[in-house]
Amino acid sequence: MNLVLNNVNVGHKHPLTGPLTMSFGAGGMHVVLGANGAGKTTLLRTVLGVQAPLAGHITLDERSGSLDASDPRAWGKHVAFVPSMPPKHVGLTVAEVLSLSGPWEQALSHHPQLEPWLNQRLSTLSDGQAQQVMVARAMLQSKDWLMLDEPTAFLDVRGQRHLWGMLTTHLNRGGSVMMATHDLRGVHRWMQEASADVLEVSSIHVLSSSGLSPLATDASLDAMEEAQG
């Protein structure tokens, strides 16, 4: 299912960007870059349906018609969220957290590394481990789109590698990923590695007040920095 933005304005009362019209292809790994304050998180919250767009429509096109982000129940089956920071003070065990979105056994079959933590409380895990649980949970909720907000902000290199591994699994299952980040260098380094490794970026867009502007997936770091302003 392609994720389609049609003349969408996001923001609180005042639009942060010009109207966004864009189709993000199903099965792809889409990166949205933007400086702090450009509106990445607001865009992501709007696409997630947590916040209503100021104007326009956000839909998933399906053969049998389309789904609208303003219908949270149906939307949540196809669009799931991984926040930047795994939640704190959660006394639920990993198995309980996963069960909120589906059978945890299913998550284990994709991510066997979670097994030893199943009966531990989420609050006792490190940020990197907790983030893996949150990604696994999101994958139980949605087989289609995963929305990640600055997913690498709290992760060390090993944590990031685990994250890429899990996202690869998701893409290989036919899922799609959208990731908002300001981490230019991280994305650039990772794209260079990606050719040798597995994860391939489908599109990079830079979000600014004028809207979303595309960037070549082999853009140089200088070009990326210039586009972000």
Next chain:
Amino acid sequence: MKTRLVFLLMLLALCLHVALGEVDIAWGALLGALLTGGEVNELHATIVKEVRVPRATTAMVSGTLLGWLGLLMQTWFRNPLAGPGVLGITSGGSLGVALAVLLGLALPAWMAAAVGCFAVLLLIGVGARRFVSPVTTLVFGLMISYAVSAVVTVLQSSATAEALQTYVFWGMGTFGKASLLQAISCMTLQLLLGMWMMRRAKWLDMWTLGEDLAQTMGVPKARLHLEILLITGLVLGVVTSVCGPLAFLGLATPHVYRFFHPKRGHLDAIQGIGMWGGLLALLADGVVRWTDSMAMHWPLNAVLAILGAPVVLAVLWKRTHDWS
């Protein structure tokens, strides 16, 4: 600790509460007379029916209700030190009683408390659409409390000593003034709140993961918020009007549960906290009744604070990172 054990302890406390007291009830004769239809000792029957049973059941049920509300507030505000008092509803009850008693209106204290509680609830209901986040609600409750204590202070300065005493006594809280009818209404509320909480357990679990994340998982925030405000207001209004403004039970009971039991999911917590709340309230009232029999007359709220404050301090001290 097994919840079954807590349940048995609670039942035991309930039985002791009804069985023991200043008047020695001839239980054998009373039960025998009831079963065989013989002549019942009127005094004993009246004491059991109109004093002991209402008091014991009100204590148990109020403890359960307040424990649940405490859990609800701690989950909703994601704050281990939140309690049912934070919405300002208890303060509204105090204001109602203060107005009635200190201005000398001919209104029983429980009715004045109910009016006060529901006035604040109405205010919350009207403002609910504007309370976009839990923090707004928290600040609202805080401001109500400040306003109430200011008004009470002003009223006190011109009140008679007798009226002042009535108000102070009401503020001490008691399970001893409940009628059988009030006890039954509290039990009805327990059924209502219990069923609602079990139904919402999954949403509450999701809510602990974060506001945005919970919404993307299918929790309708506005609806849940409204339900929590209205149900908490209703339950707290009734409990406060029957028992007075009770401290610590709501705040401390969830922590006692968390101290003894490992399960943090709401479905388990609701059951465990319900039993602990009942047990703790009965224990506290047991202490009150014991001091009464020694002619010391400790107020219920003092006993609750003596038992509850160390619990809250222990939470702050340990600051366990998985209180939720």
